[in-house]
Amino acid sequence: MASGGFASTPAPPYYAVVFTSQRREGDGDDYGRTADRMVELAAQQTGYLGVESVRGADGLGITVSYWRDEAAILAWRRHAEHTLARERGRQQWYEHFELRVAKVERAYGGP
């Protein structure tokens, strides 16, 4: 990840996983530790390109992770520790979430 929270991604094509979520109240420390661990673990996976993540004061968050290809996304999905964390997310931490897998076709930065 580039400084300032931006991912340094290569020229397209590559993949983005857009994860939008609404946190429930409570369980803050435990959630935070797991979220940090998932970012650390994701960065060790083959085909990982970077992540950008923001959560607002109202508990709505958007995390976009970038991957070389679909195979890398599927391998990360099957990772045992990540699978357990997702299950806790469903049961404890998220009131609602939407996940979208998308192929990045073009990209630019600025100003």
Place this chain on the structure above:
Amino acid sequence: MASGGFASTPAPPYYAVVFTSQRREGDGDDYGRTADRMVELAAQQTGYLGVESVRGADGLGITVSYWRDEAAILAWRRHAEHTLARERGRQQWYEHFELRVAKVERAYGGP
């Protein structure tokens, strides 16, 4: 947009524009008014499907807008008022931004 900040998107395929930005200090009211107006105006465009947007306390934000196809994205890009707002964003409001256009291939929600 669905209640709670989630976009109600149709079954894929459709397009996502992921806009990650770091705000500069200051110009808060003026920025806020323009950002609200752009959300209102985008929602009136043909092919617009929804938006999800979060900004953190540190000024990093992610806005994902969803569109029926590339033609809708290009038409919105050419919209005169949007073009002016983007120019102000480049000059005044954003320290840095990254924009990625991606085709959503699969999606699901939960818990």
